[in-house]
Amino acid sequence: MRRSDWLQRLTPFDRKLVLLLALVVLVTFLLPFRQEKGQRVVVSSGEKILFVAPLDQDRVVDVPGPLGSTRLQIAGGGVRVLSSPCPKKICIGMGEARNRGDLLACVPNRVVIRIEGGADQKGSYDLLSR
Amino acid sequence: MLGRPQIVILLLLLLAGLLWWRGPGEPQLHSRTALIMGTIVEIKAFSADEVQFDLAADAAFAEMRRVEDLFSSQRPKSEIAQLSAASGPFKVSKETARLLQLGQRIARLSDGAFEMGLGRLIRLWGIETDKPRVPTEQQIREVLERIGPEDLQIDGTIVRKADPELQIDLGGIAKGYAVDRAIDVLGEGGLRSAAINAGGDIKLLGDRNGQPWRIGIQHPRKPGAVLTTLPLADRAVVTSGDYERFFIQDGTRYHHIFDPVSGRPARLCQSVTVVAADATTADALATAAFVLGPIKGLKLLEQQDGVEGLIVTATGEVVQTSGLQRIEP
Numbered sequence: 001m002r003r004s005d006w007l008q009r010l011t012p013f014d015r016k017l018v019l020l021l022a023l024v025v026l027v028t029f030l031l032p033f034r035q036e037k038g039q040r041v042v043v044s045s046g047e048k049i050l051f052v053a054p055l056d057q058d059r060v061v062d063v064p065g066p067l068g069s070t071r072l073q074i075a076g077g078g079v080r081v082l083s084s085p086c087p088k089k090i091c092i093g094m095g096e097a098r099n100r101g102d103l104l105a106c107v108p109n110r111v112v113i114r115i116e117g118g119a120d121q122k123g124s125y126d127l128l129s130r
Numbered sequence: 131m132l133g134r135p136q137i138v139i140l141l142l143l144l145l146a147g148l149l150w151w152r153g154p155g156e157p158q159l160h161s162r163t164a165l166i167m168g169t170i171v172e173i174k175a176f177s178a179d180e181v182q183f184d185l186a187a188d189a190a191f192a193e194m195r196r197v198e199d200l201f202s203s204q205r206p207k208s209e210i211a212q213l214s215a216a217s218g219p220f221k222v223s224k225e226t227a228r229l230l231q232l233g234q235r236i237a238r239l240s241d242g243a244f245e246m247g248l249g250r251l252i253r254l255w256g257i258e259t260d261k262p263r264v265p266t267e268q269q270i271r272e273v274l275e276r277i278g279p280e281d282l283q284i285d286g287t288i289v290r291k292a293d294p295e296l297q298i299d300l301g302g303i304a305k306g307y308a309v310d311r312a313i314d315v316l317g318e319g320g321l322r323s324a325a326i327n328a329g330g331d332i333k334l335l336g337d338r339n340g341q342p343w344r345i346g347i348q349h350p351r352k353p354g355a356v357l358t359t360l361p362l363a364d365r366a367v368v369t370s371g372d373y374e375r376f377f378i379q380d381g382t383r384y385h386h387i388f389d390p391v392s393g394r395p396a397r398l399c400q401s402v403t404v405v406a407a408d409a410t411t412a413d414a415l416a417t418a419a420f421v422l423g424p425i426k427g428l429k430l431l432e433q434q435d436g437v438e439g440l441i442v443t444a445t446g447e448v449v450q451t452s453g454l455q456r457i458e459p
Contacts, residue, residue: 021145044163078354087260093374095353102354103163105170112163112170125346125359126174126338129369129403130330 039100039118041079043072045110055079055098055115065109072113079113081106099124157323157339162187166194167202167305169329175316176323176339186319190312190326197308200226201300203249204258210298214249217294227287233303233414237279240418240430245390247281249297257386262377264384270393277390306368306413309333313409330369333409337363344457348373350400350442357401357442359457366409370416371401389421398423400442405454407436415439424449 010018039055043063050063055077062069068085078098081091084106091106097115101124104113157176160183164171173190177183200223202208206215209226222230236244250273256262276293283290309326313333316324324335325343334343342361349355350371360367372385372395389396402420406412415437419427424443431439431451438454450456 018141021141025145088258088375090374093353093376098354103170103172105163105165107165107168107170110165112165114163125344125356127172127325127327127332127343128330128346128348128356129327129332129367130348130371130374 039077040116041072041074042114042116044112044114050111063111065106065111067109070106070109070111079104079115081113085109101126102128159339160187162191164191166191167198167308167328169305171312171326171328173312173316174325175321177321182320186316186321189319190315193315194308194312194328197304197311201229201304201307203297203299203301210300213289213291214297216291219288219290222287222289224287227284227289229300229303229307229410230282230284230289232410233300234279234282234284236303236411236414236418239434240415240422242279242390243421244302244414244418245277246298246300246303247277247296248388248390249299250295251388251393252299252301253297255384255388257375257377257384262384264379274390274393302417303410303414305329305331306366306409306411309366309409331409331413332367334363334365347403347440348401351446357448358440360405361455361457362405365405366407366412367403367405368409368412368416369401369403370420373400387417387420396421396423398444399427400444400446402427402442403440404431405438406434411437
């Protein structure tokens, strides 16, 4: 069958259908490569997410835990623990998280802070040994 | 010759086939966190099956909690707390005996720089409490008496303490052991590309889906900054530093890694990173090298087969073993 015969058999509706199917296939393939959303701070306690916010909007937020409120500061593209009701304040000493995958935690107050989203940056890493 | 309906059906079948082919089978990166052993534990793994990952991660966290129950000196029912309380020979599990024997081996290798009998010293300083303090020299001397590589005699599963007052603390080795156990559990759960990070004690199972895992090493004096990155697979990485647990009194910084000779925080390093086949060994060697300092510490690491390391000295210089590979920024 010549190509022109094959095309002549398709009605305008068929051609639109073929085009639509081709678009669906293309979009399906491109979905995994879509641009990552901007970086965000995800604060959780146990399996429960307490708070999500973009990393590029400065703010101070209090998140609750069993000992009281852990105060976080999002500023300049990073997040840090400003104050905490925990006894040893190790979470404050952990400094700032700003890269995808970075983690901070207040173990006694059961608060976990994670940076998600965004693209890999130069010098980025999968895990941090500290 | 194909008619119009057949062509459309063929196209639909082709589409369905393509969607099915690219849906499953592509391993995705999953991660979970939990608070265990006083730190945040993160598991990352590539798996095409999220349920498989969740089951394996649950089992790995449960295993770490079991290890914590066994070795924590803070839990009165743990074997280690009971051993500390015992005044005579004490029978422990085979697992505990093996870990104590490994600790003793590293204590001997490091001429006592790694020491498991510092429980009384740690309590004296109160470094694990909200009220740390600097003890007097006499108080330190009293708790250091009869501490050394021979302060425990292990005969099978029977452990005898040279001094009934000796308090065992496995803080320099137990977390590494828990990480090793957890990665074994992930492997038993069918995962082939996984990583566990327990507050800096890292163990890697396989590679990162065909590439090496990139392990960032914390800069000891710049919070949030990375000193260097190591490309690794199937290895353990542990960093011991003076920057996470410390207190300042009269302008002096006192941290949690004690020199068993002076009974005071070791002063020759800011941080030590050790790469080894297992996290238990890496954990203990990192503590030992930190106490020994850059010259003796680096020599100790160079002498161990399959071990590499990186030391930041007290003055901020970086020295490393000859075989350590780094990703240059």
